[in-house]
Amino acid sequence: MKALSLSLLTIREAILKGTLLFYFIVGNLIILFFAAAVSGSMESGTLTITMFGSQLTPRGLEGFNPVEFLLRQLFQSASSAIMLFGIFATAGLIPSMLEKGTVELYLSKPLSRSSLLLARSFGACGGIGANILYFAVGIWAVFGIKTGIWHGNFLLASVVAIFIFLCYYSVVALTAVITRSTAFSIMIAFVFTLFSSALEVRQTTLYVWWENAFFHRFLDSLYYATPRISRMIDQAANLVGKDITTRVLAEQASAGFDILPFVYSFLSASLLYALAIVYFFRQDY
């Protein structure tokens, strides 16, 4: 109960600080943009979509679904943006709890340190999650109304995006507990993003830096020990629609949904949260 109220209060703090509110406004503007731009019409059994009057061409692909295509594009770019901007909006929430003079107040309340940290983290993710859901429902409704296609998987993918953010936030939580600095937490989160995409393709990039089996295993372990943000976003995007580019390149590559990145990321994010909690428990303030 106490942890839940801390989470809610954390969301409120994020809103009152202004950044979340700003994203909410931006989200609304994007929804309005699509509401104004998109219109759909049925002609002889096939749906055509126009954006500001110009038609989306099916590029001669069989079974091309313009709504799926648009929503996938939107999902992929929006979710990457939301991850980064979400970190901006929420990276300060743990350091602000750990500030000298404030941390004493929190620690002296009848909550364990683990609930404090997790409630704060989940609160931060909850704030972003609420924004994501609102935005997703808005877009989903606009497309539903305009084209008649109510693409439920888009909503499903958005819920998955919240999970991805929760995994991403574990990096922030650990850095924030150790450094107690918002700037550092943001920086490390971004460096992590770059690094994690490099790890993704380590066989062809990082491996060649040093042809050493030990180094390669080390990179492998780093890869498995950290959440895989971009892999998960790709998978979630597959929920929304097929990857046209892959289909063009290799007709066979039917883009399915792979659960494994989520399992591994869940485990590694749990590990990072656990490390953060252990560190938090050991600290004197």
Add this chain to the structure above:
Amino acid sequence: MPILFGYFAHLQMSTVAISHLSKSFSSGLFRKSNIQALSDVSITVSKGEIFGLLGPNGAGKTTLVKILLSVVHPTSGTATILGQPMGSTGIRERIGYLPENHRYPSFLTAHQTLLHFGRLQGLSKHFLSSKASELLRVVGLEEWSRVKIKKFSKGMLQRLGLAQALLNDPEVLFLDEPTDGVDPVGRKEIRDILKGLRSAGKTVFLNSHLLSEVEEISDRVAILNKGEVLSVGTIRDITSHALEYEIRLGIAPSEPVLQKIGALSRSLETNQLTLTLALHAKEDLNKILQILLQEGMSIESVMPRKSRLEDFFINLIRTRENP
């Protein structure tokens, strides 16, 4: 068995029982240096008393309270609060704490702050909204309850902090420099609040370096210096060790008499008919009175001079520093 019972009875009696607490901070990433913030501190505080913890800057007062509130982990030693080991989450529901230099989220109003921290204390929203208004009135912030904290002055923040510490109607209250930055009227108000709490049977653990203030309201005090407890007891106990007396005579003493008395005392001042003397031992008082009577002086009054806590404090710390 009876011994054990006695022990538990003792634990029951003391609201806060600190036993052999030590804390050393290690600092420096490469060249480790240890700061011994507390060494072997044992103190008990009974129910319903105002206990003052005194000491110069860096003595370890804040560290001690932080350990009791499990903000800092002790290096060794234990403590119980209300019979339960410190650090248990349950015990923190029954404690109030005003940290030193506390900072509240500045975008909240006074009223919202109390709601925020009250919720973390596990109190219901319904209860809190009336309790918060009541406490803001008690600490004199009634008119400021809807104002954002960032507009508050230092003394106002301090008052708010006190209100926050009182939200859960705590059985034990830990206050770290509660009157820091508060104006004289406010200080008096805070003292009155604390006295009120004492009459309601609450226990107050007060950290301060404002001796006169502690002297006025504390039932017992401990003096801490460099992490060591130098002295514990009631103010009267502590200061009576000074063995200072004021003797009023009927006629002015002669020089030889003064010399005889001076030989028996640590210090001697004369002001016409009044002798102010500090002794080495209590027995010397009788010897001095005997001398005066033998010399035919008439003694009008003998009074132990209650040295002020401040004198005692400064002397104690000085003698520790250069023995």
